[in-house]
Amino acid sequence: MAATASSAPFVDASVTTASASAQAPAAKVVHALPVAKRRSRLSWETVGNFFATVVPPLIVVAILLLVWELASSGPKATLPAPSRIWLEARDLIVDPFFVNGPQDIGLGWRILTSLQRVAIGFALAAACGIMLGCLVGQSDWAMRGLDPIFQMLRTVPPLAWLPISLAAFRDSAPSAIFVIFITAIWPIIINTAVGIRNIPQDYRNVAAVLQLNPFEFFRRIMVPAAAPYIFTGLRIGVGLSWLAIVAAEMLTGGVGVGFFIWDAWNSSKLSDIVVALAYIGVVGFILDRAIAALGNFATRGTAAA
Amino acid sequence: MIAPVSPRPHTFAQATLPNRPLLKIDHVDKSFRRGNSTSEVLKDVSLTIEKGEYVSIIGHSGCGKSTLLNLVAGLTQVTAGAILLEDREVNRPGPDRAVVFQNHSLLPWLTVYDNVRLAVDKVFSTIKSKTDRHAWTMHNLDLVQMGHAKDKRPAEISGGMKQRVGIARALSMEPKVLLMDEPFGALDALTRAHLQDTVMQIHTRLGNTAIMITHDVDEAVLLSDRIVMMTNGPAAGIGEVLEVKLERPRDRLELATVPAYLAARESVLKFLYERHRFVEAVA
Numbered sequence: 001m002a003a004t005a006s007s008a009p010f011v012d013a014s015v016t017t018a019s020a021s022a023q024a025p026a027a028k029v030v031h032a033l034p035v036a037k038r039r040s041r042l043s044w045e046t047v048g049n050f051f052a053t054v055v056p057p058l059i060v061v062a063i064l065l066l067v068w069e070l071a072s073s074g075p076k077a078t079l080p081a082p083s084r085i086w087l088e089a090r091d092l093i094v095d096p097f098f099v100n101g102p103q104d105i106g107l108g109w110r111i112l113t114s115l116q117r118v119a120i121g122f123a124l125a126a127a128c129g130i131m132l133g134c135l136v137g138q139s140d141w142a143m144r145g146l147d148p149i150f151q152m153l154r155t156v157p158p159l160a161w162l163p164i165s166l167a168a169f170r171d172s173a174p175s176a177i178f179v180i181f182i183t184a185i186w187p188i189i190i191n192t193a194v195g196i197r198n199i200p201q202d203y204r205n206v207a208a209v210l211q212l213n214p215f216e217f218f219r220r221i222m223v224p225a226a227a228p229y230i231f232t233g234l235r236i237g238v239g240l241s242w243l244a245i246v247a248a249e250m251l252t253g254g255v256g257v258g259f260f261i262w263d264a265w266n267s268s269k270l271s272d273i274v275v276a277l278a279y280i281g282v283v284g285f286i287l288d289r290a291i292a293a294l295g296n297f298a299t300r301g302t303a304a305a
Numbered sequence: 306m307i308a309p310v311s312p313r314p315h316t317f318a319q320a321t322l323p324n325r326p327l328l329k330i331d332h333v334d335k336s337f338r339r340g341n342s343t344s345e346v347l348k349d350v351s352l353t354i355e356k357g358e359y360v361s362i363i364g365h366s367g368c369g370k371s372t373l374l375n376l377v378a379g380l381t382q383v384t385a386g387a388i389l390l391e392d393r394e395v396n397r398p399g400p401d402r403a404v405v406f407q408n409h410s411l412l413p414w415l416t417v418y419d420n421v422r423l424a425v426d427k428v429f430s431t432i433k434s435k436t437d438r439h440a441w442t443m444h445n446l447d448l449v450q451m452g453h454a455k456d457k458r459p460a461e462i463s464g465g466m467k468q469r470v471g472i473a474r475a476l477s478m479e480p481k482v483l484l485m486d487e488p489f490g491a492l493d494a495l496t497r498a499h500l501q502d503t504v505m506q507i508h509t510r511l512g513n514t515a516i517m518i519t520h521d522v523d524e525a526v527l528l529s530d531r532i533v534m535m536t537n538g539p540a541a542g543i544g545e546v547l548e549v550k551l552e553r554p555r556d557r558l559e560l561a562t563v564p565a566y567l568a569a570r571e572s573v574l575k576f577l578y579e580r581h582r583f584v585e586a587v588a
């Protein structure tokens with residue numbers, strides 16, 4: 001996929017130069033025309049694509065809101081209807097970055113604080129996960145010894161790690177980061193290991209003939225060859241670490257979005273919780289897409305692997 | 306002009322040439338073990354190769370040609386016997402025995418240039434300066450007429466071009482022996498002919514020592530100084546060694562009518578299709 005994408009502009013360019021040189025004498029004028037034409041056609045296509053991807057989800061969201069409104073409009077409804085949420089939590093929805101006091105701030109600020117925690121925990125998980133994954137993928141003994149343990153630990157839910165990490169670190173901040181770390185690391189390890197195992201024997205032979213040392217082998221062969229797998233792991237991992245944020249922030253308190261939900265529940269502000277959930281969903285979606293885009297960028301040209 | 310040589314060519318070679326051979330394959334056995342079952346692939350293979358010689362290995366599929374080449378490359382170990390390169394035993398891979406793999410084996414995440422440069426950097430890191438290494442990389446790419454595509458990735462070039470880059474990468478290591486496992490096997494006839502000519506020119510110019518595996522009788526006769534014909538497995542060995550005493554440079558069109566060429570062709574074909582017919586049960 002990446003290969004076709006990168007070769008497409010190349011083909012296009014040769015076509016335009018060919019047509020330009022065919023009509024040689026008035027080269028300057030002739031050249032300007034097809035380029036401009038191509039660009040305008042392309043932008044119409046982009047606009048069309050944009051509508052095709054944006055309109056359907058908007059329609060679905062509108063229908064869902066309507067159904068929700070109707071379902072929770074009765075007198076016995078336990079959950080707030082969208083209209084009530086709009087009335088009660090309007091400031092949270094329209095302005096993510098207001099500051100009215102130490103605990104009365106926009107959800108954007110809270111999201112940023114949470115993202116910072118996730119960034120630390122996830123970065124640690126990525127670094128350790130890729131290293132361990134390489135070890136497990138490369139060595140049969142490490143595989144036999146560690147794989148069953150990894151497979152078991154990865155099923156433990158984030159919340160279950162809370163007490164043990166508190167006991168170990170005796171401080172809420174590192175404990176929260178540890179919970180994110182331990183949630184995100186397993187898919188990274190497992191996918192990296194699979195990627196390493198799938199390195200074709202040919203590449204190993206090339207490395208052997210060149211007498212690459214272990215470090216060079218890691219950098220020049222293992223990481224690039226396993227990159228598509230590694231990014232799959234990172235993508236799952238970032239999703240999981242974002243899932244763990246509520247659990248982690250029950251520990252830390254303060255300004256994170258997870259603690260905000262916990263706090264809103266305690267003061268029974270259901271509308272605030274719904275808005276916070278929407279924020280978390282949107283940010284999680286963006287994180288996922290960002291890692292996917294990064295992966296596409298980093299593994300471009302390796303489609304033939 | 307053509308002299309079929311006995312299955313023990315090293316006695317012959319030692320008699321005529323006083324200096325020591327470059328590569329000596331000495332009574333090599335190779336068997337693979339899986340659990341309790343052992344399969345004997347090569348049995349008592351002996352061959353000596355002089356500096357500058359171009360030797361082809363031909364034989365039916367599955368007889369153990371790749372296995373023999375991998376032994377010389379050091380990618381697998383002999384079960385018995387020894388392989389000596391300049392009197393030193395070969396037991397691990399190294400750039401002095403560069404391999405051109407059948408499926409090119411370029412690293413897809415590196416450009417054409419970087420694929421060759423990786424090898425150059427590795428082999429000449431202490432010997433050549435950075436600018437020299439760049440020049441040497443470009444020199445080898447130009448040798449196979451691939452300098453123009455240096456910034457392309459393997460996925461963006463044709464099969465023949467990939468194979469060229471693979472050859473450039475191997476040549477850039479200045480190997481003592483160039484090992485090629487069916488280097489032109491995956492190519493169409495025209496591209497193959499073109500690339501054979503390129504390899505022949507390079508061999509004339511640089512005088513490399515080369516071992517090439519092939520299935521193609523014409524290719525073997527055209528390129529080689531000697532053709533090693535292998536018997537069928539299991540426990541395959543060298544059946545016959547044919548010396549091709551055709552003058553270089555060779556031209557494929559002129560050769561088509563040269564009696565010596567036709568005779569060489571015929572004796573290889575006879576070996577393969579009369580005396581050592583491919584037995585289905587063996588494979």
Ligand SMILES: Nc1ncnc2c1ncn2[C@@H]1O[C@H](COP(=O)(O)OP(=O)(O)OP(=O)(O)O)[C@@H](O)[C@H]1O
Binds near residue numbers: 337338367369370371
């Ligand atoms: N790693 C291995 N383990 C077990 N058996 C092997 C192994 N490698 C090769 N063999 C066996 O050795 C024999 C020779 O294989 P080899 O690949 O050398 O044949 P070949 O002559 O190169 O064939 P082809 O012309 O098809 O490439 C085959 O019967 C194969 O099954």
Ligand SMILES: [Mg+2]
Binds near residue numbers: 370371486
């Ligand atoms: Mg083979």
